[in-house]
Amino acid sequence: MKAGATGKGKKAKTDAKEQAWNLRLYVAGQTQKSITAFANLKKICEEHLAGEYSIEVIDLVKNPQLAKGDQIIALPTLVRKLPEPIKKIIGDLANTERVLVGLDIRSARGGASQKLEAGTDFAPAPNPMR
Amino acid sequence: MVKKKHDSVVLAKCPTGIKGLDEITRGGLPQGRPTLVCGSAGCGKTLFAMEFLMHGAMQFGEPGVFMTFEETPEDLAKNFISLGFDIHDMESRGLIAMDHVRIERSEVEETGDYDLEGLFIRLGSAIDAIQAKRVVLDTIEALFAGLSNAAIVRAELRRLFHWLKARGVTAIITGESGDKLLTRYGLEEYVADCVILLDFRIKEQIATRRLRIIKYRGSSHGADEYPFLIDEGGFSILPITSLGLDYPVTNKHITTGVPKLDAMFDGKGFYRGSTVLASGSAGTGKTSLAATFADAACRRGERCLYFAFEESPSQIVRNMGSIGLDLGRWVKKGLLRLHSTRPSLYGLEMHLLTFHKLIEQFDPQVFVIDPISNLTAAGTASEVNSILTRLIDYLKMRQICAFFTDLTHLQSSLDGASEEISSLIDTWILLRAIERNGERNRGIYVLKSRGIDHSNQIQEFMLTNQGIDLIDVYTGLGEVLTGSARVAQEAEERSTELACRHEAEHRLREQELKRQALEAKIAALRAAFEEETKEVHLIAEEKRKRQAVQTESRLAMGRFREGKPSEPPAKRAKKRLKGA
Structure with a gap:
């Protein structure tokens, strides 16, 4: 996946009616790890949570003060803001199985992931290297 | 931001402001480098680090970032307000930045590769926000507990310390002491410039805190174990080594408080700044002599610090009333401070620190310990000797006249302990019980008095309700x-x-x-x-x-x-x- 340069696209939402899954991905610039993590996340969400999720990518290089709020140390970190409770997954999300466990997708959703709603639009963080 | 290597010919030091530490380290911690402070739980690491930041911010104009991995900033603020550090106030003034890093292993899932860039970013942003010059990471080892991939943590720590150096901040990293290594996770491997070990040991139920500089690259430093004290004034370290023998002396005399005793010292009394020891067995009037001396000092308008290891202040005041001394008025006037503790309350070093602290606070001209022999309850004779050497050197530096009493055993005129400290004493008065014809009387004589032409006669020592009186003993008929x-x-x-x-x-x-x-x-x-x-x-x-x-x-x-x-x-x- 490539980092899109969508201006102020810090927040990129799916246009679904209710964002049951509110995810936040903290990264630090366009590193290989960030790119990999986002691609992995996107893939997993599309497969399991299509239409029900929103992904917010926060680039800490741009907004370092945001790291405190979610207690971010390791990068990349994926934070499940909703549904509660908050869950954190660190790493490049390469292990899909663990991500699903970590996000509780398996248990929470059961087999309900067949809803395939289109319109998942994603704009990653602006290029910090600029 | 990269520090030039060649300008550190003379290692720049960063003063900590912690009492005593800057003397030991000859100026402070290595400027712009990380220092590892390690020790077991409860040994004062966090306090050490916090004082370093607070003094930096308040005294040296160097704002600091405190990154805590264990206690929350609220808890820290609560803990330190009792020591006079208002963390919230300091934060609002932009002198201190607090950041609480909380990692809960159970809340975090790890999948694949990651780094700790988030920590760097947080630290970096905090440093930038207040232009910090000092950083504390307390205790960064929590990362090992919070993250399962130790290899990544180690690599990132190595990077972090390089990064701190590159930022030019003086940092303190605390670490819990481990079994074989200085720290549980071997942090000393990464922090190579300066390592300080805090120790908290209990010997015979008496706790003593000690600090040792394990290494300090590029600088000389005191290598001993230095006792330190944590009290309401914070952290204070005592340079254990003697101050040497190059103190100033004076020719001025001060009275002993007993005119006839003065007469035994060529009519002048003791030298100011000299050390006086009054030895005697129980009930020979040592305390009375000490109290009279203290009273005389207060009469001159001088301040006197009186350490009593046997009696409470009010008991001393009451008892001395019986020989016509009204010590209470001097206490009220603020000229006399009576300080009573049990010698076994804490270790010898702690006593020495207490002496130092109170002497610094009160700035007395006369200092009394009644009696020093009780100190052996808190340590061995050689330890007492070493403590007294340091105390006496310190008192002499300040030209404080010290009066010690020493309880000797019945019948043995000179105790072992007294002999050991004899060389430290300038004037030695001996009080003796003379038993004859079914009664017990007190005798007094001067064993030695450096630089004063003193009497060689035994005088009878009388305690009257008018105070102490000396009477020439009957010396006719050869007895x-x-x-x-x-x-x-x-x-x-x-x-x-x-x-x-x-x-x-x-x-x-x-x-x-x-x-x-x-x-x-x-x-x-x-x-x-x-x-x-x-x-x-x-x-x-x-x-x-x-x-x-x-x-x-x-x-x-x-x-x-x-x-x-x-x-x-x-x-x-x-x-x-x-x-x-």
Whole structure:
């Protein structure tokens, strides 16, 4: 996946009616790890949570003060803001199985992931290297 | 931002502001480098680090970032307000930035590769926000507990310390001590410039905190274990080594408080800044002597710090009232501070630190410890000796006159402990109990007094309700008598003297009478003699008259025989005429 340069696209939402899954991905610039993590996340969400999720990518290089709020140390970190409770997954999300466990997708959703709603639009963080 | 290597020919130091530490490290921690502070739980790592930041922000104009991995900033603020550090206030003034890093392993899932860039970013943003020059990471080892991939954590820590150096901040990283390594996770591997070990050990139920600089690259430093104290004033470290023997001296004297004792010291008393030891067995009046000395200091308007290891302040005040000393008024006036603790309350070093702290606070001219022998309850004799050496050196530096009392065992005039410290003492007074004739009296004499021509006599030491009095003991007839024996002896002498005087007077009177009798005799004799003389004169006159008469009659006879009266004829004629 490539980092899109969508201006102020810090927040990129799916246009679904209710964002049951509110995810936040903290990264630090366009590193290989960030790119990999986002691609992995996107893939997993599309497969399991299509239409029900929103992904917010926060680039800490741009907004370092945001790291405190979610207690971010390791990068990349994926934070499940909703549904509660908050869950954190660190790493490049390469292990899909663990991500699903970590996000509780398996248990929470059961087999309900067949809803395939289109319109998942994603704009990653602006290029910090600029 | 990259630090130039070549300008560190002389290692720049970052003063910590922690009492004593800057002396030990000859200026502070290595500037712009990380320092590892390690120790077991509860040894004061967090306090050490916090003081470093607080002093930096308040005294040296260096704002600091405190990144805590364990306690929350709220807890820290609560804990440190009691030490006088208002963290919230400091934060609002932009002098301190707090960041609480919380990692809960159970809340975090790890999948794949990651780094700790988030930590760097947080730290970096906090440093930038307040232009911090100092950073504390307390305790970064929590990362090992929070993250399962130790390899990543290690690599990132290595990077972090390089990064801190590159930012030029002076950092303190705390670490829990481990079994074989200095820290549980071997942080010393990464922090190579300066490592400080805090130790908290308990020996015979007495706790002593100690600090040791394990290494300090590029700088000389004190290598000993330094005791330190944590109290309401925060962290203070005591340079354990002696200050040396190059203190200033004075020729001024101060009175002992007992005029007759002054007289034993050439009429001058002790030297100011000298060390006085009063040894004696129980009940020989050591405390009274010490209190009198303290009282005299207060009378001069000087401050006196009185450490009592046996009695409470109010008990001392009460008891000294019985010998006419009103110590209470000096306490009220703020000239006298009585400080009572049990010697076993804490370790010797702690006592020494307490002495130092109170001396610095109170700045006394006279310092009393009553008694020093009790300190052996908190340590061995050699430890006491070392503590006293340091204390005395410190007191001499400040020209404080020290008065120690020392409890010796009954009958043994000089105790082992006293002998050991003898070389430290300038003036040594010995109080002795003299038992004789069923009573016990006190004697006092000066064992030594450096630089003062002192008396070699034993004096009797009396505690009266007017204070201490010294009396010359009876030294006649080749023996020394004190107390009632002395009094009896004196009375006897007085009566003998009186008898002598009476006898002399009596004899004088007798002699006078004799003289009078003699004179009367002389007068009588003289009278007789005069009488005799008169008689003799009379007889002589008679004889002369008779002679004259005889002569005349002989002449007349002759005339008659020769018919030529030798008598003037006129007379005769007349006679004849008359007769005719």
